[in-house]
Amino acid sequence: MNWLGTILLLGTAFCGVFAEAVFDSPRRWLGAQINYLPPLMVYAALTASVWQVAAIAVCGGLWVDSLSGNPLGVSVLPLLGAGLVLHRRRELLLRHLPYAQFVIGTLATGGVTLLTLVLLLTLGERPLLGWGTLWQGAMIAVAGGLLTPFMFWMLGALTGLFSYQSAAGVSFRLDREIKRGRY
Protein backbone atom coordinates (compact mmCIF):
# COMPACT_ATOMS: atom_id res chain seq x y z
CA MET A 1 0.00 0.00 0.00
CA ASN A 2 1.24 3.47 -0.87
CA TRP A 3 0.46 6.88 0.60
CA LEU A 4 -2.86 6.83 -1.24
CA GLY A 5 -3.73 3.69 0.72
CA THR A 6 -2.94 5.49 3.97
CA ILE A 7 -5.18 8.40 2.99
CA LEU A 8 -7.94 5.96 2.08
CA LEU A 9 -7.68 4.21 5.45
CA LEU A 10 -7.60 7.45 7.42
CA GLY A 11 -10.46 8.91 5.37
CA THR A 12 -12.55 5.82 6.07
CA ALA A 13 -11.75 6.07 9.78
CA PHE A 14 -12.72 9.76 9.80
CA CYS A 15 -16.03 9.11 8.02
CA GLY A 16 -16.72 6.11 10.27
CA VAL A 17 -16.25 8.13 13.46
CA PHE A 18 -18.43 10.91 12.07
CA ALA A 19 -21.15 8.39 11.14
CA GLU A 20 -21.05 7.00 14.69
CA ALA A 21 -21.70 10.48 16.09
CA VAL A 22 -24.41 11.52 13.64
CA PHE A 23 -26.42 8.42 12.71
CA ASP A 24 -28.07 7.19 15.86
CA SER A 25 -30.39 4.56 14.37
CA PRO A 26 -28.32 1.46 15.37
CA ARG A 27 -28.51 2.55 19.01
CA ARG A 28 -32.31 2.64 18.80
CA TRP A 29 -32.59 -0.73 17.03
CA LEU A 30 -29.79 -2.70 18.72
CA GLY A 31 -29.33 -0.81 21.98
CA ALA A 32 -25.72 0.00 21.05
CA GLN A 33 -23.88 2.07 18.49
CA ILE A 34 -21.81 0.32 15.80
CA ASN A 35 -18.04 0.78 16.17
CA TYR A 36 -16.52 1.13 12.70
CA LEU A 37 -12.90 1.32 13.78
CA PRO A 38 -12.15 -2.32 14.78
CA PRO A 39 -13.31 -3.73 11.39
CA LEU A 40 -11.16 -1.12 9.68
CA MET A 41 -8.27 -2.04 11.95
CA VAL A 42 -8.70 -5.72 10.99
CA TYR A 43 -8.50 -4.77 7.31
CA ALA A 44 -5.44 -2.59 7.89
CA ALA A 45 -3.68 -5.19 10.05
CA LEU A 46 -4.16 -7.90 7.42
CA THR A 47 -3.28 -5.84 4.37
CA ALA A 48 -1.20 -2.79 5.35
CA SER A 49 2.07 -1.96 7.11
CA VAL A 50 2.56 -1.61 10.85
CA TRP A 51 2.90 2.19 10.51
CA GLN A 52 -0.48 2.39 8.82
CA VAL A 53 -1.92 0.30 11.65
CA ALA A 54 -0.42 2.74 14.16
CA ALA A 55 -1.75 5.73 12.20
CA ILE A 56 -5.30 4.36 12.25
CA ALA A 57 -5.08 3.56 15.96
CA VAL A 58 -3.82 7.06 16.86
CA CYS A 59 -6.02 9.11 14.53
CA GLY A 60 -9.14 6.95 14.85
CA GLY A 61 -8.79 6.68 18.63
CA LEU A 62 -8.30 10.41 19.10
CA TRP A 63 -11.16 11.28 16.76
CA VAL A 64 -13.62 9.00 18.53
CA ASP A 65 -12.51 10.23 21.98
CA SER A 66 -12.89 13.86 20.92
CA LEU A 67 -16.59 13.29 20.19
CA SER A 68 -17.32 11.12 23.21
CA GLY A 69 -17.13 11.38 26.98
CA ASN A 70 -13.99 9.21 27.06
CA PRO A 71 -10.75 10.73 28.33
CA LEU A 72 -8.65 11.73 25.32
CA GLY A 73 -6.43 8.85 24.17
CA VAL A 74 -8.19 5.99 25.93
CA SER A 75 -9.38 4.33 22.69
CA VAL A 76 -5.94 4.36 21.07
CA LEU A 77 -4.18 1.52 22.91
CA PRO A 78 -6.96 -1.12 22.55
CA LEU A 79 -7.12 -0.43 18.80
CA LEU A 80 -3.36 -0.57 18.46
CA GLY A 81 -3.15 -3.76 20.53
CA ALA A 82 -5.71 -5.54 18.35
CA GLY A 83 -4.02 -4.27 15.19
CA LEU A 84 -0.53 -5.36 16.18
CA VAL A 85 -1.63 -8.84 17.32
CA LEU A 86 -3.39 -9.43 13.99
CA HIS A 87 -0.52 -7.94 12.02
CA ARG A 88 2.00 -10.29 13.64
CA ARG A 89 -0.16 -13.35 12.97
CA ARG A 90 -1.54 -12.40 9.59
CA GLU A 91 0.27 -15.12 7.66
CA LEU A 92 -1.58 -17.71 9.75
CA LEU A 93 -5.04 -16.24 9.17
CA LEU A 94 -7.37 -17.17 6.31
CA ARG A 95 -7.87 -13.54 5.59
CA HIS A 96 -9.44 -13.94 2.14
CA LEU A 97 -12.43 -15.96 3.40
CA PRO A 98 -15.47 -13.89 4.40
CA TYR A 99 -16.25 -16.31 7.24
CA ALA A 100 -12.74 -15.88 8.65
CA GLN A 101 -13.08 -12.12 8.27
CA PHE A 102 -16.38 -12.23 10.19
CA VAL A 103 -14.86 -14.27 13.04
CA ILE A 104 -11.74 -12.08 13.25
CA GLY A 105 -13.89 -8.92 13.09
CA THR A 106 -16.19 -10.15 15.87
CA LEU A 107 -13.28 -11.09 18.13
CA ALA A 108 -11.40 -7.86 17.42
CA THR A 109 -14.45 -5.63 18.01
CA GLY A 110 -15.36 -7.46 21.21
CA GLY A 111 -11.75 -7.33 22.40
CA VAL A 112 -11.36 -3.62 21.67
CA THR A 113 -14.62 -2.82 23.51
CA LEU A 114 -13.59 -4.90 26.51
CA LEU A 115 -10.07 -3.45 26.64
CA THR A 116 -11.41 0.10 26.42
CA LEU A 117 -13.74 -0.55 29.35
CA VAL A 118 -10.92 -2.12 31.39
CA LEU A 119 -8.70 0.87 30.65
CA LEU A 120 -11.47 3.30 31.66
CA LEU A 121 -12.02 1.50 34.95
CA THR A 122 -8.27 1.38 35.55
CA LEU A 123 -8.12 5.15 35.09
CA GLY A 124 -10.77 5.59 37.80
CA GLU A 125 -13.58 6.59 35.45
CA ARG A 126 -17.11 5.40 36.23
CA PRO A 127 -18.79 4.53 32.95
CA LEU A 128 -22.44 3.52 32.81
CA LEU A 129 -22.40 -0.26 33.28
CA GLY A 130 -25.00 -2.90 34.08
CA TRP A 131 -26.31 -6.24 32.85
CA GLY A 132 -27.37 -4.49 29.68
CA THR A 133 -23.69 -3.87 28.94
CA LEU A 134 -23.34 -7.58 28.07
CA TRP A 135 -26.05 -7.22 25.45
CA GLN A 136 -24.45 -4.04 24.13
CA GLY A 137 -21.03 -5.71 23.95
CA ALA A 138 -22.46 -8.69 22.07
CA MET A 139 -24.30 -6.44 19.62
CA ILE A 140 -21.23 -4.26 19.02
CA ALA A 141 -19.07 -7.36 18.45
CA VAL A 142 -21.50 -9.04 16.02
CA ALA A 143 -22.09 -5.79 14.13
CA GLY A 144 -18.32 -5.35 13.87
CA GLY A 145 -18.00 -8.92 12.60
CA LEU A 146 -20.65 -8.36 9.93
CA LEU A 147 -19.03 -5.11 8.90
CA THR A 148 -15.56 -6.63 8.45
CA PRO A 149 -16.19 -8.54 5.16
CA PHE A 150 -17.95 -5.43 3.85
CA MET A 151 -14.90 -3.36 4.79
CA PHE A 152 -12.63 -5.81 2.92
CA TRP A 153 -14.87 -5.66 -0.15
CA MET A 154 -15.25 -1.87 -0.14
CA LEU A 155 -11.66 -0.96 0.60
CA GLY A 156 -10.37 -3.67 -1.74
CA ALA A 157 -12.45 -2.20 -4.56
CA LEU A 158 -11.37 1.36 -3.76
CA THR A 159 -7.71 0.38 -3.52
CA GLY A 160 -8.04 -1.42 -6.86
CA LEU A 161 -9.29 1.79 -8.45
CA PHE A 162 -6.18 3.71 -7.48
CA SER A 163 -3.46 1.09 -7.99
CA TYR A 164 -1.94 -0.84 -10.89
CA GLN A 165 -4.07 -3.63 -12.28
CA SER A 166 -2.78 -7.14 -11.58
CA ALA A 167 -1.03 -8.85 -14.49
CA ALA A 168 -3.14 -11.07 -16.74
CA GLY A 169 -2.76 -14.83 -16.36
CA VAL A 170 0.03 -16.62 -18.21
CA SER A 171 -0.74 -18.13 -21.59
CA PHE A 172 0.41 -21.62 -20.59
CA ARG A 173 -2.21 -24.31 -21.21
CA LEU A 174 -1.90 -27.92 -20.13
CA ASP A 175 -3.43 -29.31 -23.34
CA ARG A 176 -0.83 -27.49 -25.45
CA GLU A 177 2.19 -28.78 -23.56
CA ILE A 178 4.76 -30.43 -25.77
CA LYS A 179 5.80 -33.63 -24.12
CA ARG A 180 9.01 -35.21 -25.17
CA GLY A 181 10.30 -38.71 -24.79
CA ARG A 182 8.71 -42.11 -25.26
CA TYR A 183 4.94 -42.64 -25.01
Add this chain to the structure above:
Amino acid sequence: MAFGAVTVLVLVLLGLREPAAAGAKSAIGSLFLPLFGVVGSGQELVGRAGNALTSRARLVQEIAELRRANDQLRLQAVQAAEASRENERLRALLGWSKSGAWAGKAAKVIGRDPSAWWRTLRIDLGERDGVRPNQPVVTPEGLVGRVGAVGRTTSEVVLVGDPKCRVSVCVRETGEVGVLSASSSGVLDHRLVDLTHLPRNTGLRPGQMVLTGGVGGVFPAGLPVGTIVDHRSVGYGLYTEARVRLLVDTAKIQEVMVLLL
Protein backbone atom coordinates in the same frame (compact mmCIF):
# COMPACT_ATOMS: atom_id res chain seq x y z
CA MET B 1 8.82 0.78 18.12
CA ALA B 2 5.39 1.86 16.85
CA PHE B 3 3.81 0.48 20.00
CA GLY B 4 6.32 2.33 22.20
CA ALA B 5 5.82 5.66 20.43
CA VAL B 6 2.03 5.40 20.59
CA THR B 7 2.10 4.33 24.25
CA VAL B 8 4.19 7.38 25.17
CA LEU B 9 1.77 9.63 23.28
CA VAL B 10 -1.24 8.08 25.04
CA LEU B 11 0.38 8.42 28.45
CA VAL B 12 1.08 12.09 27.78
CA LEU B 13 -2.52 12.66 26.67
CA LEU B 14 -4.01 10.80 29.62
CA GLY B 15 -1.79 12.78 31.97
CA LEU B 16 -3.05 16.14 30.71
CA ARG B 17 -4.87 18.34 33.23
CA GLU B 18 -8.61 18.86 32.77
CA PRO B 19 -8.56 22.26 30.97
CA ALA B 20 -5.74 21.21 28.63
CA ALA B 21 -7.42 17.88 27.87
CA ALA B 22 -10.73 19.65 27.17
CA GLY B 23 -8.92 22.10 24.87
CA ALA B 24 -7.20 19.27 23.00
CA LYS B 25 -10.50 17.39 22.66
CA SER B 26 -12.20 20.48 21.36
CA ALA B 27 -9.40 21.15 18.86
CA ILE B 28 -9.49 17.58 17.51
CA GLY B 29 -13.29 17.55 17.47
CA SER B 30 -13.33 20.77 15.45
CA LEU B 31 -12.01 18.75 12.48
CA PHE B 32 -15.54 17.41 12.13
CA LEU B 33 -17.16 20.86 11.97
CA PRO B 34 -17.35 21.00 8.14
CA LEU B 35 -19.07 17.61 8.06
CA PHE B 36 -21.50 18.65 10.81
CA GLY B 37 -22.25 21.74 8.73
CA VAL B 38 -22.90 19.67 5.62
CA VAL B 39 -25.27 17.34 7.47
CA GLY B 40 -27.08 20.33 9.06
CA SER B 41 -27.53 21.98 5.66
CA GLY B 42 -28.76 18.70 4.18
CA GLN B 43 -31.36 18.31 6.92
CA GLU B 44 -32.46 21.91 6.37
CA LEU B 45 -32.85 21.28 2.64
CA VAL B 46 -34.89 18.14 3.27
CA GLY B 47 -37.04 20.12 5.73
CA ARG B 48 -37.62 22.87 3.15
CA ALA B 49 -38.50 20.32 0.49
CA GLY B 50 -40.99 18.78 2.93
CA ASN B 51 -42.50 22.22 3.60
CA ALA B 52 -42.92 22.82 -0.13
CA LEU B 53 -44.87 19.58 -0.41
CA THR B 54 -47.27 20.40 2.43
CA SER B 55 -50.79 21.08 1.16
CA ARG B 56 -52.42 24.50 1.52
CA ALA B 57 -55.40 23.07 3.44
CA ARG B 58 -53.04 21.56 6.02
CA LEU B 59 -51.15 24.83 6.38
CA VAL B 60 -54.40 26.76 6.93
CA GLN B 61 -55.43 24.22 9.57
CA GLU B 62 -52.06 24.51 11.31
CA ILE B 63 -52.27 28.32 11.29
CA ALA B 64 -55.70 28.16 12.93
CA GLU B 65 -54.38 25.78 15.60
CA LEU B 66 -51.34 27.98 16.23
CA ARG B 67 -53.56 31.07 16.58
CA ARG B 68 -55.66 29.31 19.20
CA ALA B 69 -52.51 28.21 21.06
CA ASN B 70 -51.12 31.74 20.78
CA ASP B 71 -54.27 33.24 22.34
CA GLN B 72 -54.05 30.80 25.25
CA LEU B 73 -50.35 31.51 25.76
CA ARG B 74 -50.98 35.28 25.71
CA LEU B 75 -53.52 34.88 28.45
CA GLN B 76 -51.08 32.74 30.45
CA ALA B 77 -48.32 35.30 29.87
CA VAL B 78 -50.51 38.08 31.29
CA GLN B 79 -51.28 35.92 34.33
CA ALA B 80 -47.58 35.03 34.73
CA ALA B 81 -46.54 38.67 34.48
CA GLU B 82 -49.04 39.56 37.20
CA ALA B 83 -47.82 36.67 39.36
CA SER B 84 -44.25 37.79 38.81
CA ARG B 85 -45.05 41.36 39.89
CA GLU B 86 -46.83 40.02 42.96
CA ASN B 87 -43.83 37.79 43.69
CA GLU B 88 -41.49 40.78 43.48
CA ARG B 89 -43.71 42.85 45.78
CA LEU B 90 -43.85 40.08 48.37
CA ARG B 91 -40.10 39.50 48.13
CA ALA B 92 -39.54 43.22 48.67
CA LEU B 93 -41.86 43.17 51.70
CA LEU B 94 -40.00 40.22 53.22
CA GLY B 95 -36.59 41.53 52.24
CA TRP B 96 -35.73 38.45 50.18
CA SER B 97 -33.21 38.71 47.38
CA LYS B 98 -34.59 38.81 43.87
CA SER B 99 -34.37 35.56 41.96
CA GLY B 100 -32.47 35.80 38.67
CA ALA B 101 -34.34 35.59 35.38
CA TRP B 102 -33.54 32.78 32.93
CA ALA B 103 -32.28 33.73 29.50
CA GLY B 104 -32.26 30.85 27.08
CA LYS B 105 -30.42 30.30 23.84
CA ALA B 106 -31.68 27.71 21.36
CA ALA B 107 -29.18 25.17 20.02
CA LYS B 108 -29.27 22.33 17.53
CA VAL B 109 -28.08 18.85 18.41
CA ILE B 110 -25.32 18.03 15.91
CA GLY B 111 -23.93 14.79 17.31
CA ARG B 112 -24.27 12.10 19.95
CA ASP B 113 -21.75 10.14 21.97
CA PRO B 114 -20.38 7.24 19.89
CA SER B 115 -19.62 5.11 22.96
CA ALA B 116 -22.18 2.99 24.78
CA TRP B 117 -21.17 3.95 28.32
CA TRP B 118 -21.57 7.75 28.31
CA ARG B 119 -24.62 9.90 27.69
CA THR B 120 -23.54 13.10 25.98
CA LEU B 121 -24.65 15.29 23.08
CA ARG B 122 -22.88 17.89 20.99
CA ILE B 123 -24.63 21.20 20.25
CA ASP B 124 -23.86 24.01 17.82
CA LEU B 125 -23.30 26.71 20.45
CA GLY B 126 -19.91 27.46 21.97
CA GLU B 127 -17.82 29.99 23.80
CA ARG B 128 -18.48 32.71 21.23
CA ASP B 129 -22.23 32.39 21.91
CA GLY B 130 -21.79 32.91 25.63
CA VAL B 131 -22.01 29.24 26.63
CA ARG B 132 -20.02 28.27 29.74
CA PRO B 133 -19.45 24.93 31.48
CA ASN B 134 -22.20 23.73 33.87
CA GLN B 135 -25.00 25.83 32.40
CA PRO B 136 -28.33 23.94 32.46
CA VAL B 137 -29.74 22.58 29.20
CA VAL B 138 -33.49 22.13 28.88
CA THR B 139 -36.34 21.54 26.44
CA PRO B 140 -39.98 22.61 26.90
CA GLU B 141 -40.62 19.13 28.40
CA GLY B 142 -37.97 19.40 31.09
CA LEU B 143 -34.31 19.13 32.08
CA VAL B 144 -31.87 17.60 29.58
CA GLY B 145 -28.50 17.99 31.33
CA ARG B 146 -25.68 20.45 31.79
CA VAL B 147 -22.99 21.88 29.55
CA GLY B 148 -19.70 19.97 29.81
CA ALA B 149 -16.62 20.93 27.81
CA VAL B 150 -17.06 24.07 25.73
CA GLY B 151 -15.33 24.70 22.43
CA ARG B 152 -15.34 27.88 20.39
CA THR B 153 -18.33 26.93 18.23
CA THR B 154 -19.63 23.68 19.74
CA SER B 155 -20.21 22.34 23.23
CA GLU B 156 -20.68 19.00 24.90
CA VAL B 157 -23.88 18.45 26.90
CA VAL B 158 -23.69 15.87 29.69
CA LEU B 159 -27.17 14.36 29.88
CA VAL B 160 -29.11 13.46 33.01
CA GLY B 161 -28.42 9.72 33.34
CA ASP B 162 -24.71 10.07 32.60
CA PRO B 163 -22.46 9.08 35.52
CA LYS B 164 -20.90 12.58 35.39
CA CYS B 165 -24.23 14.40 35.82
CA ARG B 166 -25.80 14.31 39.27
CA VAL B 167 -28.80 16.49 39.99
CA SER B 168 -30.26 17.58 43.30
CA VAL B 169 -34.02 17.12 43.03
CA CYS B 170 -37.17 17.16 45.10
CA VAL B 171 -40.45 15.29 44.73
CA ARG B 172 -43.22 17.85 44.17
CA GLU B 173 -45.98 15.99 46.06
CA THR B 174 -43.97 14.97 49.15
CA GLY B 175 -41.21 17.58 49.25
CA GLU B 176 -38.57 14.86 49.77
CA VAL B 177 -35.11 15.77 48.54
CA GLY B 178 -32.68 13.38 46.83
CA VAL B 179 -30.00 13.07 44.20
CA LEU B 180 -30.55 11.83 40.65
CA SER B 181 -27.73 9.65 39.37
CA ALA B 182 -27.04 7.15 36.61
CA SER B 183 -28.80 3.82 36.91
CA SER B 184 -27.56 0.40 35.86
CA SER B 185 -31.03 -0.24 34.43
CA GLY B 186 -30.49 2.84 32.30
CA VAL B 187 -27.89 1.05 30.15
CA LEU B 188 -30.56 -0.16 27.75
CA ASP B 189 -33.38 2.24 28.70
CA HIS B 190 -31.78 5.68 28.58
CA ARG B 191 -34.80 7.33 30.23
CA LEU B 192 -34.42 5.50 33.55
CA VAL B 193 -32.31 7.01 36.34
CA ASP B 194 -31.96 6.38 40.08
CA LEU B 195 -33.17 8.76 42.78
CA THR B 196 -30.96 8.15 45.81
CA HIS B 197 -30.41 9.59 49.31
CA LEU B 198 -34.11 9.38 50.19
CA PRO B 199 -35.24 8.84 53.80
CA ARG B 200 -36.40 5.42 55.03
CA ASN B 201 -40.08 6.25 55.55
CA THR B 202 -40.94 7.78 52.27
CA GLY B 203 -44.32 8.64 50.88
CA LEU B 204 -43.37 8.08 47.26
CA ARG B 205 -45.97 6.87 44.77
CA PRO B 206 -45.54 6.01 41.09
CA GLY B 207 -46.33 8.97 38.85
CA GLN B 208 -45.25 11.69 41.28
CA MET B 209 -43.36 14.56 39.67
CA VAL B 210 -39.64 15.12 40.27
CA LEU B 211 -38.31 18.69 39.97
CA THR B 212 -34.85 20.19 40.34
CA GLY B 213 -34.20 21.21 43.92
CA GLY B 214 -31.95 24.18 43.24
CA VAL B 215 -29.25 22.90 45.62
CA GLY B 216 -25.71 22.84 44.29
CA GLY B 217 -25.81 26.02 42.25
CA VAL B 218 -25.91 24.39 38.81
CA PHE B 219 -29.61 23.85 38.13
CA PRO B 220 -32.28 26.41 39.13
CA ALA B 221 -35.13 25.11 41.27
CA GLY B 222 -38.40 23.99 39.76
CA LEU B 223 -37.35 22.51 36.41
CA PRO B 224 -39.36 19.34 35.70
CA VAL B 225 -37.13 16.27 35.42
CA GLY B 226 -39.23 13.10 35.48
CA THR B 227 -41.79 10.95 37.25
CA ILE B 228 -41.39 8.24 39.88
CA VAL B 229 -41.61 4.68 38.50
CA ASP B 230 -41.10 2.61 41.66
CA HIS B 231 -39.02 2.56 44.84
CA ARG B 232 -37.21 0.04 47.01
CA SER B 233 -35.53 -0.13 50.36
CA VAL B 234 -31.71 -0.28 50.38
CA GLY B 235 -28.89 -0.36 52.94
CA TYR B 236 -30.67 -2.89 55.20
CA GLY B 237 -33.77 -0.72 55.27
CA LEU B 238 -31.97 2.49 56.22
CA TYR B 239 -32.54 4.32 52.95
CA THR B 240 -34.86 4.35 49.99
CA GLU B 241 -34.00 4.44 46.31
CA ALA B 242 -36.46 5.15 43.53
CA ARG B 243 -36.37 4.80 39.78
CA VAL B 244 -37.35 7.88 37.81
CA ARG B 245 -38.46 8.02 34.19
CA LEU B 246 -37.11 11.18 32.55
CA LEU B 247 -39.63 13.45 30.84
CA VAL B 248 -37.28 14.23 27.95
CA ASP B 249 -36.46 11.46 25.49
CA THR B 250 -32.86 12.43 24.80
CA ALA B 251 -32.59 9.95 21.92
CA LYS B 252 -35.10 11.98 19.91
CA ILE B 253 -34.40 15.61 20.72
CA GLN B 254 -33.05 17.74 17.88
CA GLU B 255 -33.13 21.15 19.57
CA VAL B 256 -32.40 22.23 23.13
CA MET B 257 -32.21 25.45 25.10
CA VAL B 258 -29.11 26.48 27.07
CA LEU B 259 -30.04 28.58 30.11
CA LEU B 260 -27.50 31.40 30.31
CA LEU B 261 -27.74 31.98 34.07
